[in-house]
Amino acid sequence: MSLTLAFFAVLLIAAAVGGTAYVRAKRLRAAGRLHSLPSYHAAHGALWVLAPALLLIAAWAPMQGMLVNQALLATPEGQALPQEPARRQAILQEARQIANNQIAGGFNPESNSIAPRVREIESRYSTLGAIAVILAAIAAGAFLLTRRHGREFRARTAVERWMKALLLAASMIAILTTLGIVLSLLFESLRFFQQVPPADFLFGANWSPQTAIRADQAGSSGAFGSIPLFWGTIFIGAIIAMIVAIPLGLMSAIYLTQYAHARVRSVLKPLLEILAGVPTVVYGYFAALTVAPAVRDLGLTLGISSASSESALAAGLVMGIMIIPFVSSMADDSIAAVPSAMRDGSLALGATRSETIRKVLLPAALPGVVGGVLLAVSRAIGETMIVVMAAGLAANLTVNPFASVTTVTVQIVQLLTGDQEFDSAKTLAAFALGLVLFLITLALNLIALGFVRRYREAYE
Amino acid sequence: MSSIAADLGADTRWTDEAMRARLRQRYRSERIFKLLGFGAVALSLGFLAFLLVTMLWRGIGGLSLDFLTASDSTDPATAGVWGALKGSFLTIIVTMALAFPIGVLSAIYLEEFAPRNRWTDMIEVSINNLAAVPSIIFGLLGLAVFLNFMHLPRSAPLVGGLTLALMTMPVIVIAGRNAITSVPPSIREAALGVGASKMQVVFHHVLPLALPGILTGTIIGMARALGETAPLLMIGMRAFIAVPPGGITDPASVLPVQIFLWSDEVSREFVEKTSAAILVLLVFMLLMNGLAIYLRNRFERRW
Numbered sequence: 001m002s003l004t005l006a007f008f009a010v011l012l013i014a015a016a017v018g019g020t021a022y023v024r025a026k027r028l029r030a031a032g033r034l035h036s037l038p039s040y041h042a043a044h045g046a047l048w049v050l051a052p053a054l055l056l057i058a059a060w061a062p063m064q065g066m067l068v069n070q071a072l073l074a075t076p077e078g079q080a081l082p083q084e085p086a087r088r089q090a091i092l093q094e095a096r097q098i099a100n101n102q103i104a105g106g107f108n109p110e111s112n113s114i115a116p117r118v119r120e121i122e123s124r125y126s127t128l129g130a131i132a133v134i135l136a137a138i139a140a141g142a143f144l145l146t147r148r149h150g151r152e153f154r155a156r157t158a159v160e161r162w163m164k165a166l167l168l169a170a171s172m173i174a175i176l177t178t179l180g181i182v183l184s185l186l187f188e189s190l191r192f193f194q195q196v197p198p199a200d201f202l203f204g205a206n207w208s209p210q211t212a213i214r215a216d217q218a219g220s221s222g223a224f225g226s227i228p229l230f231w232g233t234i235f236i237g238a239i240i241a242m243i244v245a246i247p248l249g250l251m252s253a254i255y256l257t258q259y260a261h262a263r264v265r266s267v268l269k270p271l272l273e274i275l276a277g278v279p280t281v282v283y284g285y286f287a288a289l290t291v292a293p294a295v296r297d298l299g300l301t302l303g304i305s306s307a308s309s310e311s312a313l314a315a316g317l318v319m320g321i322m323i324i325p326f327v328s329s330m331a332d333d334s335i336a337a338v339p340s341a342m343r344d345g346s347l348a349l350g351a352t353r354s355e356t357i358r359k360v361l362l363p364a365a366l367p368g369v370v371g372g373v374l375l376a377v378s379r380a381i382g383e384t385m386i387v388v389m390a391a392g393l394a395a396n397l398t399v400n401p402f403a404s405v406t407t408v409t410v411q412i413v414q415l416l417t418g419d420q421e422f423d424s425a426k427t428l429a430a431f432a433l434g435l436v437l438f439l440i441t442l443a444l445n446l447i448a449l450g451f452v453r454r455y456r457e458a459y460e
Numbered sequence: 461m462s463s464i465a466a467d468l469g470a471d472t473r474w475t476d477e478a479m480r481a482r483l484r485q486r487y488r489s490e491r492i493f494k495l496l497g498f499g500a501v502a503l504s505l506g507f508l509a510f511l512l513v514t515m516l517w518r519g520i521g522g523l524s525l526d527f528l529t530a531s532d533s534t535d536p537a538t539a540g541v542w543g544a545l546k547g548s549f550l551t552i553i554v555t556m557a558l559a560f561p562i563g564v565l566s567a568i569y570l571e572e573f574a575p576r577n578r579w580t581d582m583i584e585v586s587i588n589n590l591a592a593v594p595s596i597i598f599g600l601l602g603l604a605v606f607l608n609f610m611h612l613p614r615s616a617p618l619v620g621g622l623t624l625a626l627m628t629m630p631v632i633v634i635a636g637r638n639a640i641t642s643v644p645p646s647i648r649e650a651a652l653g654v655g656a657s658k659m660q661v662v663f664h665h666v667l668p669l670a671l672p673g674i675l676t677g678t679i680i681g682m683a684r685a686l687g688e689t690a691p692l693l694m695i696g697m698r699a700f701i702a703v704p705p706g707g708i709t710d711p712a713s714v715l716p717v718q719i720f721l722w723s724d725e726v727s728r729e730f731v732e733k734t735s736a737a738i739l740v741l742l743v744f745m746l747l748m749n750g751l752a753i754y755l756r757n758r759f760e761r762r763w
Binding site: 062156163167174184248249250254259272280284290324357385388416417441449 | 486490497498499500503505507511514515518561562565566568569570583600601604609610611613626629633680683684686688690693719731734735738741746753
């Protein structure tokens with residue numbers, strides 16, 4: 001609370017310092033030529049106040065939590081708390097939420113009783129932090145204002161240096177995110193592999209992650225063989241969905257770029273792009289509500305008694321439809337990149353348009369199309385909601401499209417949405433699955449981007 | 461040429477029956493091919509129409525003022541989407557406030573300032589790859605970093621917005637870079653010529669000209685974030701929330717997750733509720749995409 005106040009105080013101080021610098025610079029300019037505009041002098045002053053104070057707030061906020069915990073554990077109430085780290089952690093967290101009025105009462109009785117104490121210590125530390133922050137802001141502002149900048153002071157250069165640092169910092173976020181993904185997945189997966197041998201996970205054909213509640217129950221160990229999951233993922237995302245998406249997407253792209261009139265295209269293309277804009281949860285609901293029963297009935301009429309209402313076919317079909325605009329726009333790009341001399345030459349020799357497309361344009365555009373298809377596969381196997389809602393949970397190793405299979409993403413959702421303590425093999429398995437999924441899509445993306453780049457270079 | 465002549469015989473004329481049959485055959489396959497192409501487009505659009513009509517038919521009866529202003533409830537008769545809408549709104553605000561500035565600043569850095577070196581390559585590769593990472597992976601990242609490491613509140617729009625911001629940011633960077641490259645170099649040279657600094661060139665001239673393109677990409681990215689479900693399930697935004705959230709740290713649900721939760725309900729009446737909620741979501745998506753298309757058509761300049 002005090003930190004928020006301190007934040008606004010810092011803004012005020014920055015405005016004051018900036019304003020003073022502005023007025024001074026204006027006065028200097030009235031006397032003669034100035035290197036930088038007064039507004040740059042103002043920005044320079046404000047930045048000098050803001051940067052250290054905001055950095056201090058950013059550093060203080062997480063530190064405060066640790067300090068409060070330490071101070072609390074030193075009090076008599078804190079020492080009476082249970083010694084078991086996990087339980088103590090839970091109580092402390094709950095007490096903090098009560099103290100901040102986020103929840104009315106705690107699940108643990110202890111957390112209710114120590115909440116007032118937490119509030120007291122927290123307010124003490126946040127006042128301390130706020131004072132430090134405001135002092136830092138005032139010190140920085142005073143330091144700046146005592147250094148009377150002359151007419152030659154290059155405020156613009158200084159401000160631009162700050163801005164360039166800001167730009168660089170913004171672009172670092174992407175690297176930090178990638179690093180965060182890799183590290184968090186890797187870290188949790190390593191903990192998983194301490195409990196389950198990697199070979200069992202990668203090559204086991206039996207997936208049943210239900211660990212028992214009581215230790216003496218049957219099947220308490222759980223089985224984490226991921227082969228059926230990966231088969232299901234490939235079956236739905238890379239086989240069934242692609243059988244739908246590649247011909248439809250490719251032919252749509254060909255029709256729209258080669259045959260349709262410009263006016264027809266300007267209507268049909270945005271309409272087709274709506275398919276890509278429909279949220280996946282809508283596709284999932286549609287698949288579960290309409291497509292899956294139809295597919296099951298079709299299977300039953302065909303005499304397949306095992307036809308499931310959560311068939312791989314239904315999920316794959318809908319996923320394929322979702323991918324159509326993606327394949328279509330990638331194919332569109334690669335066909336458009338083929339030099340028109342090749343197309344004109346073929347037409348001039350007397351080939352019909354379809355002959356030109358099939359024998360000249362498509363072979364020339366093939367690397368680009370293949371790259372696009374690989375990207376589409378990478379998107380399909382990472383797709384979650386359609387399969388969560390329309391595909392099953394049973395880990396079957398089957399090639400029957402009417403049977404139920406499960407996928408990696410379904411299992412990740414399944415493993416993490418139950419009420420489980422975080423350290424069980426079950427929840428950690430989700431991160432191991434996520435790691436493998438990440439690596440597979442990364443490989444697909446890199447190969448696909450390589451294809452597209454090499455293809456583009458070939459015609460430039 | 462000679463092989464065709466050999467096939468048809470040396471003295472073939474265009475009027476020969478064999479030649480005409482061959483031409484007919486070629487034109488027929490031409491027509492079939494064109495028809496196949498049209499069929500592919502028609503089939504895709506037919507599916508879209510089928511989906512929309514199904515949702516309309518099932519959900520239109522569930523749309524009412526009460527449905528829009530009530531919050532989630534276990535009783536299908538009184539359940540509504542207001543709480544979820546508010547959650548979605550707060551989440552998108554957080555996403556936008558983070559992803560837009562960071563995305564635009566990174567795009568500016570990469571296009572205008574970054575030196576050609578290994579470090580820049582690394583940034584580019586990670587942005588291009590992040591744009592294609594499955595969304596559920598971002599959910600795992602959010603769970604591990606924001607919830608388990610930083611102990612931010614579960615189910616809160618703050619965490620949802622942070623997670624979606626990381627997911628949307630690469631989309632904005634890529635759109636922003638395309639928009640910035642399409643500003644012709646003559647603009648930059650003219651500004652540099654009258655004495656502007658590099659930073660002034662970018663912020664006074666290049667960025668305003670590129671802004672429509674950047675905004676189009678941003679709106680499309682935001683629409684995607686608005687419809688996203690899987691990463692939010694990972695960070696616990698699937699709890700039953702009967703009270704609309706008051707701020708970004710309160711437990712909340714979002715519209716797509718609400719749809720997912722209702723679709724799991726056994727009661728038949730929830731089918732209507734789910735379809736009605738889907739209609740609300742689709743209206744928002746269409747509005748955002750329509751705005752993006754309008755911006756593109758209205759402000760896009762061909763240099």
